[in-house]
Amino acid sequence: MISIMVEKRGPWARHGRVPLCATPRLTAYRDEVTLPHGERGTYDWVHVPDQVRVAALVNGALLVVEQYHYLAGPMWQLPGGSVDPADRSSRIAAQRELAEETGYRDGRWGDRGSLHALPGLTPARVHLWSTIDPAPSRAAPEPAEADMVVRRIPLHEAVFAVRDGRLRCAASAVLVMMLATEPSR
Secondary structure (H helix, E strand, O other), X not given: OEEEEEEEEOOEEEEEEXXXXXXOOOEEEEEEEEOOOOOEEEXXXXXXXXXXXXXXXXXXXXXXXXXXXXXXXXXXXXXEEEOOOOOOOHHHHHHHHHHHHHOEEOOEEEEEEEEOOOOOOOOOOEEEEEEEOOEEOOOOOXXXXXXXXEEEEEHHHHHHHHHHOOEOOHHHHHHHHHHHOOXXX
């Protein structure tokens, strides 16, 4: 057990930490805690890199990727992926992921904030970005993305895809709905 000074976290207190499993993609921990009601216990959680999602509008159409995910099956989502240690910011990660997956680069970028997709399991955030009128170039997907299909769909169709379950990535759904409810749209 890694013993630490008591760290207060709101009504919680952390007394120690044990790493349970470490891989190149994640580390699982068990923290020794005092719960909000005063009893001692444990809290298991996972450290993973932050993620990014990008809403790219090309001539008014949204770029959506379709891919089979090992754990979740086939789905539509916005381009994105992990914030790598070499990335100096989530924007750089967003630009890299958009270029790798779709081949589109540049455009007018906007920061759309971030969210915690699984706050009871990980402190990792998903950073939301948008770009308008990026320029086409050649995509360079990773080997695990060989089945990825890039689609250009109207924003209203992306909203329907959220509602009917084709677009099931939570961060992608939030970003689509943000765009769809902007006053200028």
